Amino acid sequence: MLDPARLRLLREFAEHGTMTAVAEVCGLTSSAVSQQFAVLEREAGVPLFERAGRRVRLTAEGRRLVGHARVVLNALDAAEEDLRSASTPRGPVRVACFATAAADRLLPAIAAARVRHPELHVIMYELEPREAVETLRGGGCDLAIAFTYNLIPEEPPAGVSRRVLATEPILLALPAGHPAADREVELPALREEPWIAGSLGTSDHEMLHRACALAGFRPNVVHTADDYALVLRMVGEGLGASLVPELVATVVGVPDGVVLRPVATMEITRTTHALVRTATPAVRAVLDLVTEPGPRS
Numbered sequence: 406m407l408d409p410a411r412l413r414l415l416r417e418f419a420e421h422g423t424m425t426a427v428a429e430v431c432g433l434t435s436s437a438v439s440q441q442f443a444v445l446e447r448e449a450g451v452p453l454f455e456r457a458g459r460r461v462r463l464t465a466e467g468r469r470l471v472g473h474a475r476v477v478l479n480a481l482d483a484a485e486e487d488l489r490s491a492s493t494p495r496g497p498v499r500v501a502c503f504a505t506a507a508a509d510r511l512l513p514a515i516a517a518a519r520v521r522h523p524e525l526h527v528i529m530y531e532l533e534p535r536e537a538v539e540t541l542r543g544g545g546c547d548l549a550i551a552f553t554y555n556l557i558p559e560e561p562p563a564g565v566s567r568r569v570l571a572t573e574p575i576l577l578a579l580p581a582g583h584p585a586a587d588r589e590v591e592l593p594a595l596r597e598e599p600w601i602a603g604s605l606g607t608s609d610h611e612m613l614h615r616a617c618a619l620a621g622f623r624p625n626v627v628h629t630a631d632d633y634a635l636v637l638r639m640v641g642e643g644l645g646a647s648l649v650p651e652l653v654a655t656v657v658g659v660p661d662g663v664v665l666r667p668v669a670t671m672e673i674t675r676t677t678h679a680l681v682r683t684a685t686p687a688v689r690a691v692l693d694l695v696t697e698p699g700p701r702s
Contacts, residue, residue, distance in 0.1 A: 409481055411445040412474040413544065414438060415453070419463065419471040430543045482683060494690035495524035501537035502529060502550040505633065506677055508656045510570065511550065514694035522690050533631075534608060541565065541680055547688050549680045550695065556615040556673060557608055567678045570696060573651040575612070575673035576665040578640045589669035592620035599627040599645035601636055613648055616673055633657050650675045 417427045424442070428435045446453050453467035463471065502511050507529060515527045532540060534551035541549040542562045550570070553559045561567045577595075579586045585594060596617075602624070603609025610629070617624040627645055630636050633653045640647055641662035654665060679692055 407448050407477075408445070409478065411441050411448070412470075412478060414441055415445060415467070415471055416474050416478060417543065418442075419468070422462075423460065430539055432540070432543070432545060485683070485685075493524060494522045494687040496687055497526045497528055498548060498687045498691045499528045499530065499546040500548045500550065500691065501532040501540045501546040503534055503537065503552065504531055505650070505652050505656045506550045506552070506570075507531060509652060510677075510695045514691060514697075517694050517697075518691065521694075522687075525687055525690060527691060538562065538565070538680060541682060544682075547681070547683070547685075548691055550677065551680060552608075552675050552677045554608060554612045554615075554673065554675055556612055556619070561678075561680055565680050565682055566684070567680045568692065568696065570677040570679055571652075572674050572676040575616075575648050575668065575675060576651055576654075577668050578637060578647045578649050579664055579666060580640060580643050581662050581664050582643075583646075583664075586664045586666065589667045591669045592617060592671060593622065595646055596620075596622040598625070600624040601628045601630060601639050601645040601647040602626045604629050604631050607631065609648075612673070616648065616668075616671065619671065637663050648673065 414427055417430055421427055424435050424438045428438045451466040452464050454461045455464050511529060518525045518527055537549040537551045540546045577590050602613045613624055633649055634657045636647050637660055641660050679695055681688055
């Protein structure tokens with residue numbers, strides 16, 4: 406009998422084209438993916454993969470099985486949704502969420518869920534937005550809380566619905582003694598400044614480069630850090646300027662020696678979204694709680 410878990414891996418291979426990509430999406434090693442595919446071939450009784458130079462690709466039988474896998478997996482998802490359709494939210498809900506939204510929305514939602522839905526159990530994974538969305542897409546969580554920047558539009562993956570939770574401005578963090586610290590600042594005035602950016606490959610890093618490109622210069626990124634509390638302390642030590650979301654002031658706090666100022670003549674915003682694939686009663690309950698403004702208890 407064909408195993409649904411291995412069929413899900415086969416579906417991911419059809420979408421991504423390499424075992425390495427499947428491993429990254431599903432949180433496995435390439436070796437584990439290869440072993441699972443070897444077992445699937447034995448279960449199917451026909452070759453599912455063939456060599457194409459240094460890579461592998463699906464055989465005709467493999468492509469046929471992908472079509473069947475999609476039908477089977479969609480039916481299984483529908484069956485799970487039907488079985489979970491009781492009116493009382495219960496059971497585990499796995500939520501992937503970035504840190505500031507976890508502190509601002511998810512933790513209060515978990516506290517409220519204990520009172521309103523005692524049979525509901527929320528499990529949190531701290532993940533950066535793109536990791537959270539990929540985890541949701543691969544079935545590793547039930548709800549993802551992520552963000553996008555207006556300068557870097559991103560659409561949700563196919564089959565994923567998205568609800569806006571909040572939109573906030575991006576502010577410029579400067580040392581309190583900086584000559585521009587007492588006013589709104591146009592980015593071109595900071596073209597000679599050292600900058601602190603998010604790690605290479607993150608949307609934070611890309612956002613800074615996109616904003617500075619629109620302002621007509623390439624930022625001199627000297628330091629990288631992803632923890633906003635650390636970023637603000639680095640700014641306070643005079644290590645550079647940085648762009649941070651307004652929510653950071655509420656969740657992390659602004660240390661002495663740091664000021665946050667609006668960016669003049671350019672709108673930079675961050676929008677936080679909740680994303681789901683299958684909205685079971687339990688998932689809908691958590692979604693409603695994280696959507697509520699203010700205290701949630």
